[in-house]
Amino acid sequence: RNVKQIMKYLISSKNEGIQYKWDGSADYKLTAYCDSDFAGDVETRKSTTGYVIYFCGGPISWCSRKQPIVSLSSTEAEYIAAADCVKELLFLKSLIEELINTKVSKTLNVDNQSAIQLMKSGQFNRRSKHIDVRFHFLCEKVREGVLEVKYCPTNNQIADIFTKALGKQKFNVFKELLLCKI
Template sequence: MAKKDGIFISQDKYVEEILKKFGFTKVKTASTSMETQKPMLKDEDGEEVDAYMYRSMIGSLMYLTFSRPNIMFVVCACARYQVNPKVSHLHVVKGIFRYLKGQPKLGLWYPKYPPFDLVAYTDSDYAGASLDRKSTTGGCQFLGCRLISWECKKQIVVANSTTEAEYVAALSCCGQVLWIQNQLLDYGYNFMHTKIFIDNNNTICIIKNPIFHSKTNHIEIRHHFIRDCNEKKLIQMVKIHTDKNVADLLTKAFDVSRFQYLIVSIGMVNL
């Protein structure tokens, strides 16, 4: 939706369609997309549900994450149980639909006016995946206050520490930043030395200090190119307080107040 002072991207009509398709038009609404007190487990002894219906619901929600980064973490978490979904997993998916019922028009706002600088945020949830104890990477990139890219994915290796999990997440964010930098060069914008905000000071020390870096041989060599990017001033790692790290939204579930704060901070509004 184009307006005089910016562009608003919302999939509200699609939300109405999937709520109607799966029978959630007359349910009670939820304040968040996922409960914090009930982590998702494999639940081997749980009652099975219709896998086809479960996958259909997940597929519909995946399409919605193109404009709804606020549900991306929980949708990705639920997607891991598509092979043999249980009642407990379906309960979480239903919670997402109840949340959408209460927030059907929420979307991303892209204002027309400056600032127009490239910044990024990175975070991880150490050993957050209950199935295999792998960590979750979260990252997002902004042009000014405009969210242009985001990710939530399970890391491919089991991290030995919080610092290692944060380091792998920072690598992923760095790669995305470099891609955006190259794309913007085609339009005449040079955003070298891009700030990447992270709330783990040890990770910054490893990236900046060769002495610390030499003690991380257990991390795959391909992860170490982030230090070269820092030395070439393609990026700069900046410490940020955990409370201000908006990439947190893509790594775990939160209570209502924290969830609402992150939604506003990432640039989502109701218009």
């Protein structure tokens, strides 16, 4: 049954692809959307990280994977997802700057205001002090101004497609933001 569904999807999506557009400006931007589903795995209670990174109007990197640890809050799960996304964002920035020999700006869109506050302030309290040190480079990069962090309303969070099952309408909206008709 699952193979049948996959084949049906592949046949129906054979005319879809990724389109990149350069508007002619000298302003190159990497725009990332990251999200997590808090404790989404019912067996392990681990969260799923999902992100997509756009360049020149199309996605160039995306990910959906289980987080390595069990998060104690949605803020922690989002923070871990953001750290994972920023590692990829910084790698892509270095790669693109090497190829085109010009600076690339970076924006990270997150739908959890508590996680954004934690990234910007770097101040940990009793509910967040347990977060593993390996994720704290994120605060350092935000404080250094290496990237801009913005709030993205949940309804506009494209990375949702990589973290949880969506209704047909929302799935199709996000799919159209990732793919185009060819």
